[in-house]
Amino acid sequence: MRSRVGPDFPIICRLSGDEYVDGGLRIKETKQIAKILEKEGANALHVSACNAASGYLNHPPYYVEEGVFVHLARAIKSEVGIPVIAVGRIRNPVMADQIIRDGKADLVSMGRALIADPHMPKKAKEGRFEEIIPCISCNRCIQTLRKGVVRCAVNPETGNEGQFGLLETDRPKKVWIVGGGPGGLKAAEIAAQRGHQVTVFEKAHRLGGRMRLAAVPPKKEVLNDFNDYLERRVKGLGITLELGRELTVDMLRPVKPDVVIVATGALPYFPDWKGVEESGAISVDDALSRRAEDIGRRVLVVGGGGVGAETADYLSEMGKEVTLVEMLEEIASDLVGHLKHYLSQRLKQKGVTILTSSKVKELGKGYAVVEDAAAVRRIDGFDAMVLAVGSVSDDRIAKILEGKVPELYVIGDASQPREALEAVYEGEEVAMKI
Ligand SMILES: Cc1cc2nc3c(=O)[nH]c(=O)nc-3n(C[C@H](O)[C@H](O)[C@H](O)COP(=O)(O)OP(=O)(O)OC[C@H]3O[C@@H](n4cnc5c(N)ncnc54)[C@H](O)[C@@H]3O)c2cc1C
Incomplete structure (x- = not known):
């Protein structure tokens, strides 16, 4: 390769520090490979892990600790003089920075964190950490990618880059959103950013909807990073939040909203x-x-x-x-x-x-x-x-509102029980349409 590309072209070799398979490569062998690669002219080594037989770990999900392969990068770094890159469930720039400060690697590579927020490096550089859309390591991106186009549970624009743009509206409307789960909150965020006057009604005393419950089982608390992100966004955009308030038809008359977006989620199914x-x-x-x-x-x-x-x-x-x-x-x-x-x-x-x-x-x-x-x-x-x-859509309020408001939309689980990805996507889609 070196003889083909010449002396000034960087060659970075990605290798599995440990294949995590009986009889597979272990760090002892990879260290030897690393030394050979350095001697032969590699400019940097990118240390990942696994092979096809240990594929369950190759995109470490939320069940696996953050930075799970960093120790492998560190082990290789102690053997070579060229830069070493660490990878593997490194979700945020603060952690990435710490890995470099601690001397565990010279560079950090991120995949899913950038699928969740491609603007993360810029936001981090500008100190806007609170605005970074957090990857929740749910691997819906890997699943959808295998089916053809990458999608992300926390970022509807991923894989749909051409579709959404944040066009300011020239006709600001009174937009009411019923339900403060991920679908309702995404709709609120985008509608407010476009210049609409937004109110969110949430019957519970906390925002997040069923995604707060989704974060309860072991190792899933990371889902709350996204719930908290959405909450921060709507709180920072001057949206009126009516917590602990269920929307009723009587409330429509004095205010006359132009648009109502129903994002009331789903209820558990009792057979x-x-x-x-x-x-x-x-x-x-x-x-x-x-x-x-x-x-x-x-x-x-x-x-x-x-x-x-x-x-x-x-x-x-x-x-x-x-x-x-x-x-x-x-x-x-x-x-x-x-x-x-x-x-x-x-x-x-x-x-x-x-x-x-x-x-x-x-x-x-x-x-x-x-x-x-x-x-x-x-x-x-x-x-x-x-x-x-299973679950059944809670479309009770949608049915009551039919024919009573100029524009009515039903999104997320209220339309059909699925997951956050769909709710958030539909939230953004409807907010772009109104
Ligand atoms: C145990 C569990 C685990 C899950 N795990 C995952 C997971 O790992 N990943 C994933 O992507 N998805 C998961 N889901 C699914 C995910 O939680 C939902 O798909 C998602 O929350 C749907 O978002 P939504 O905004 O449509 O509705 P919801 O999140 O259900 O939000 C609806 C909100 O509307 C409010 N509301 C209802 N009626 C009214 C009214 N009349 N007035 C005012 N407010 C009202 C409710 O209080 C609620 O806060 C899980 C669900 C459960 C139950």
């Missing part, structure tokens, strides 16, 4: 199986907001999608004896592969009983009737049951 009511089963939302002592010791979680599996993780962390029932062949099948890997591992390590290919037919006080390939049987002895079988 009509026999015995659901008598069983006293609670929702995931309820389970994640209650104190440990308010839930019994032996808990059955019905539904092993991502939300149910995370709730099982949360409950077992609280010392509960948890059984998780899922009708599909595997749990957490709706999650990005990296998350599924770690979550499944956590449940296994904590001894959660997992029943897959098992369909709940009936619930009762302390028991469930479950059908699998072999038989229909009763499992019992539970002190509490948690239903994690």
Whole structure:
């Protein structure tokens, strides 16, 4: 390569410090490779990790500590004189700066953090740290990229760069937003930046919506970085925030808003199986907001999608004896592969009983009737049951407002229960349209 590109062209070699696979490369070998590369004329070494067999870790998700591969860069740095680049869940410039100050690496490389906010270096340089859109390491970018176009849960403009521009409106409108979850807050932020007069009604006493609940299971507190970011944004833009206030039709008359954006989210789904009511089963939302002592010791979680599996993780962390029932062949099948890997591992390590290919037919006080390939049987002895079988849009206020305001939009989970990515995207999209 050197002979082809000449002496003044930088050659940077990226290598796996540790492949984290039995029989794979370990740091001992990589150190030798690094020395050879330096001798042969490499200008810098970029130290990552993993190979195809340890792909679950190659884009470390929120289950893995920040800066997980930095020690590998440091180990290589002690062997060579050329600059060494560190990478791997380095989410913010303060941490990046510290890695360099500590002498662990000469440069820092960031991927997902820049997918979340490509303006991060500029904002950091100008000291505008509070304005940086924080990557939450959820890996929706990796998932969407594999399907063709990169998207980001916290930045609707990623992959849609040509679509959004912040055009100031020439017709400022009175915009009411019902619901202060990620969808409503993104709509509020963009509408206010465009010059509209925005009011957000949130029936809870805190902003963030269901994304605050999403941040409760173990290792997911990082989601609150995004919730806090959105909260800071709307508070800094002069938006009127009506917390603890539910919107009612009577409130429309004196103010006459031009636009109402309904972002009321979704509610837990309660199936009509026999015995659901008598069983006293609670929702995931309820389970994640209650104190440990308010839930019994032996808990059955019905539904092993991502939300149910995370709730099982949360409950077992609280010392509960948890059984998780899922009708599909595997749990957490709706999650990005990296998350599924770690979550499944956590449940296994904590001894959660997992029943897959098992369909709940009936619930009762302390028991469930479950059908699998072999038989229909009763499992019992539970002190509490948690239903994690999906959500339904809360479109009650949308239905009431139909025909009563000049412009009405329904976005996010209120339109169809999905995830933050969709809610935030639709929030920005509608705010650009009005
Ligand atoms: C346990 C759990 C884990 C999850 N994990 C993830 C995850 O890891 N990643 C992810 O992307 N998504 C996750 N989700 C989904 C995510 O939380 C939602 O998709 C997202 O919050 C939807 O945003 P939204 O703005 O549409 O609605 P919401 O976040 O639900 O916000 C709606 C808001 O409207 C308010 N409201 C309702 N009615 C009224 C009214 N009449 N007046 C005033 N206010 C009202 C509510 O109080 C609420 O604050 C999870 C959800 C749950 C329950």
